[in-house]
Structure formats: C-alpha cells, structure tokens
Amino acid sequence: MSDLCNEIERLGKGIGNANRYTILEVLMKGPRSVSEIVKIVKLSQPAVSQHLKALKEYNLVTDTKKGQEVFYEINVAYTTKLLTSLVSSINKRKGH
Numbered sequence: 001m002s003d004l005c006n007e008i009e010r011l012g013k014g015i016g017n018a019n020r021y022t023i024l025e026v027l028m029k030g031p032r033s034v035s036e037i038v039k040i041v042k043l044s045q046p047a048v049s050q051h052l053k054a055l056k057e058y059n060l061v062t063d064t065k066k067g068q069e070v071f072y073e074i075n076v077a078y079t080t081k082l083l084t085s086l087v088s089s090i091n092k093r094k095g096h
Helices: 003-015 018-027 034-041 045-057 076-094
Strands: 061-066 069-074
Touching: 003 018, 003 076, 018 034, 018 045, 018 069, 034 045, 034 069, 045 061, 045 069, 069 076
Parallel strands: none
Antiparallel strands: 061 069
C-alpha cells in the first residue's frame, strides 16, 4: 500500500468516530482548551482527552501549552498537504 493510502486510512480512522468528528468541528472555529471542548461537546473530560489523543496520533490536531492549559487546533498544514496529495493522485488517474 502506498504512503498516501496509509495516510488516507489514518484520516478515515481519525474522523470515523462521531465524537472525534464533532471535536474537529469545534476546532474548525479555532483553538480550544480541553475544558472548552468538554463544555461544547458535552462529553466527560477523560473522553475528550482520549479522543484528542487519538486525533493527535492521526496528525489531525496539534497542541500548544499556555500556562496550565493545553490548547488544541486543527493541523491545517498536514490536512492541506494530505488532501492536495489525494486530489493530485486522483487527477493523475483520470489523466488530467
């Protein structure tokens, strides 16, 4: 399997869970702390932390520590690169 296929598979696993996708939707509006995400998505703090850990493992989010809090945001650079590679691969197969 190609590297692109592996990365797309990881993307699918990352967004394939409704709670993780909901967290990503929240983060599309900008960086958020775990406590902010908990309030918005109405999941427990441990559940949100587990989902964020998975999203980070899949390279879909990054984190930044500010004082005592950790803020998460969409990994825009990675996601853009992945989707650009996917479109390029599709266009090559279509003969464009």
